[in-house]
Amino acid sequence: MNTKDIKQPATAFASPRFCNTGNFMRMQRFENAEGLDFAIYGVPFDTACSYRVGARFGPQAIRNISVMMKTNNPIHEVNILDYLKGGDLGDVNVVPGYIHPTYDKIEEFATEIVEAGAIPIALGGDHSITLAELRAIAKKHGPVSLLHFDSHADINDEVFGEKYNHGTPFRRAIEENLIDPNKSVQIGMRGSIYDAGEFKLAKSLGLTTIPSHKVREMGIKETIRMAKEIIGDNKVFLTYDIDFFDPAYAPGTGTPEVAGFSSLEGIQFVRELKELNFVGMDMVEVAPPYDHAEITSLLAANVVFEFLSVLAIQKREAQMKG
Template sequence: MNNSTTNGLTSPRFSNTGNFMRMPHVTTAENTDFVIVGVPFDTASSFRTGSRFGPNAVRTISAMIKPNNVQLKVNVLEHLEGGDYGDIPIVPGYMEPTFQSIERELDTILSHDSIPITIGGDHSIVLPELRAIAKKHGPVALVHYDAHADINDTVFGEKHNHGTPFRRAIEEGLIDPSRSIQIGMRGSLYFADEFEEAARLGLKLIPAHEVRELGFEKIGQMIRERVGDHKAFFSFDIDFVDPAYAPGTGTPEVGGFTSFEALDLIRKVKDINFVGFDMVEVLPAYDHAEITAYLGANVCFEFMSMIAYRKIK
């Protein structure tokens, strides 16, 4: 890692915040293992707006994170080259030019064989991310942790919304449904057969109550077997976590996972060959004591740690 990374033992963590973990700002992904990318876009939100401020909130509190991941036994600053790429230019209120901008920037990042870790923003941003990923790697497996399946055909009569991106991704051939898996869905539904609809689309969906019944070790095994050695994309919606632990989000659902459980479930898939990640739907206006933003920052840290783990294994 670039030696200009700020050390929390020599510089107070409340100083010089702005970049993720106070890493260097980079203007190119050349010679990097990963880059942190912000996408402050929330036009596709269906209830609360404000996740456009998520990337900034996550970056600010990420100054609290130290470089050693004890569970994965890696130091991300020693084993990886990377930095904070800044925010992708978006057009508030306009999805198509924003999606084009996201895809274009990720094309550039991926051309350097760097792995993007994207901070949203609402979940609609995953579609242009996957468009760029598929151009580079072909259809990928999807590992999706969320309270919602996001496979609606339309929302309010529109094809593009934060509740529709994975149906669009399947239609566009961006992901391989036979290799893809969705974890943690819960709550009341508009359509009683939504989980069956996921199966009709070729996805495997394991709702939250079945995750509890099967146990985390079994779930980790099922995810790894589903994906196999296929290249994969990890999409994490912060509302996967119970609002008691992550209140700052736009569409909270009770009956979710603790922050400890969420991180544990992420580590269960450390051996998968991920070529991209995102963490979305942090909404600071509804957060308390920055606990949601801090959890989001730790999710991104786990993503970095998995890249390091695979690099040195």
């Protein structure tokens, strides 16, 4: 082999050492999203965390344990790669410590996926990254519906006097007209909060928030029925914070809240979403330094797999209709 053909690894000045460490489910690595139905990419950024950091290692950890995943979903009786073409595009080369340059890089990366006609699926990273993803989505699709699974609403105006934090992305998304709050739903909010009127604030912003205790009263199917009714046939971005789950099932996260949902319940929510028109998704706030036996990362990988299964079912049904 000619030494000129040997590619040097990326310098750590351009690509942080925790970027580009593996592929999701051992899928094929692609240079771009041309011709793909979906494209998975990592956003290893946690500078906007308000308590425990470590989510920068989330994409790497999710990919590492995703080798446990097989391509067949027995519940839906579908092999995701029989109907979908997709793979892993690697990571956004974030700028550790600097949120706005990182936002620019995320938006550029995601825009290329969207423009290629693929559905972008991001592995975070803290929840601040979703704002940049939505900027890319909105450039193509206009304001979309947000379907948000989380223990926190993330609609603060400021955190520590700053407008851009993992507790503020959806306030900014509404202000930037990236999402349609009147067709958006937040599910699972719980725990102590800074402002006793937070649910009223969400309503004043136009959002429908279904807190955890209401979900328990209504049940999963009724909660999703209500969400589908609000969203209708609008295009949807799914954002899934791992702290939606109870920390007994997902301890590896930066801001855990007790009395959350089980692994099975969290996955059942995704399995009920087959009728929605998705244009993007992310899985955020996996913090491996606080994980045990990779159970949080494994759960995150399974949520992404269930989402891919939904996309595969939709593609299969579209093909059957001709």
